[in-house]
Amino acid sequence: xxxxxxxxxxxxxxxxxxxxxxxxxxxxxxxxxxxxxxxxxxxxxxxxxxxxxxxxxxxxxxxxxxxxxxxxxxxxxxxxxxxxxxxxxxxxxxxxxxxxxxxxxxxxxxxxxxxxxxxxxxxxxxxxxxxxxxxxxxxxxxxxxxxxxxxxxxxxxxxxxxxxxxxxxxxxxxxxxxxxxxxxxxxxxxxxxxxxxxxxxxxxxxxxxxxxxxxxxxxxxxxxxxxxxxxxxxxxxxxxxxxxxxxxxxxxxxxxxxxxxxxxxxxxxxxxxx
Numbered sequence: 104x105x106x107x108x109x110x111x112x113x114x115x116x117x118x119x120x121x122x123x124x125x126x127x128x129x130x131x132x133x134x135x136x137x138x139x140x141x142x143x144x145x146x147x148x149x150x151x152x153x154x155x156x157x158x159x160x161x162x163x164x165x166x167x168x169x170x171x172x173x174x175x176x177x178x179x180x181x182x183x184x185x186x187x188x189x190x191x192x193x194x195x196x197x198x199x200x201x202x203x204x205x206x207x208x209x210x211x212x213x214x215x216x217x218x219x220x221x222x223x224x225x226x227x228x229x230x231x232x233x234x235x236x237x238x239x240x241x242x243x244x245x246x247x248x249x250x251x252x253x254x255x256x257x258x259x260x261x262x263x264x265x266x267x268x269x270x271x272x273x274x275x276x277x278x279x280x281x282x283x284x285x286x287x288x289x290x291x292x293x294x295x296x297x298x299x300x301x302x303x304x305x306x307x308x309x310x311x312x313x314x315x316x317x318x319x320x321x322x323x324x325x326x327x328x329x330x331x332x333x334x335x336x337x338x339x340x341x342x343x344x345x346x347x348x349x350x351x352x353x354x355x356x357x358x359x360x361x362x363x364x365x366x367x368x369x370x371x372x373x374x375x376x377x
Contacts, residue, residue, distance in 0.1 A: 131345055137335065165317070169320070181243045189254035215306075215309055218244065235314070235317050242302070258291075290358045305321065305344070324341070
């Protein structure tokens with residue numbers, strides 16, 4: 104076999120895997136534009152009325168606002184905590200560093216149902232009532248490891264000589280971080296914000312356990328699944344969420360790749376100057 108050629112079986116496996124992974128997702132827009140309340144084949148016709156139903160549902164609007172508030176707060180808080188942790192692990196060495204880092208990243212491998220049950224038990228023991236703030240706390244817990252993973256590479260690829268040059272010119276640590284470090288890692292920060300926003304917007308299990316009377320969008324969608332006549336509008340809503348989520352992920356990946364190319368160019372220029 105020539106070098107660089109893909110084995111036929113590997114190409115077949117890749118196509119089969121993609122079909123298995125994305126075939127259920129393709130059903131969302133199909134039934135969202137289907138002119139029938141029954142989710143079944145064959146399709147009866149084309150319509151956009153189910154998207155119009157979404158504009159007249161007040162409970163949906165409230166759920167969208169709640170999810171937007173939770174997602175924004177989660178993204179900001181998780182990115183701030185992730186930046187602090189990524190900065191510490193990439194610039195300093197301290198006792199039990201690997202153990203502490205592994206403990207922080209533990210929510211990545213823990214089942215969300217276990218995390219949700221543990222959080223609700225802890226909140227009940229503390230006497231705290233369930234609200235959107237408890238949902239934010241739970242989402243920050245699971246989003247912070249993702250932020251650390253993204254920002255660690257951004258801080259690791261940062262040329263420390265630029266910060267040292269700023270110190271030599273008399274700039275303070277805060278001024279160096281604000282004027283030098285933050286602009287260089289800003290693509291990673293934006294990627295972290297987008298990823299955390301998307302994860303929080305789509306998260307259901309923790310929101311289901313920790314939400315109070317103010318339901319988030321995934322919890323609202325779950326409540327509508329009990330009514331067969333609501334399924335087409337749920338499909339329409341799922342189509343919108345799918346497009347928004349894919350758009351945010353593509354934007355985050357584009358920013359990450361752009362930052363990687365920029366850091367590679369900066370490193371090449373620095374070596375040429377030296």
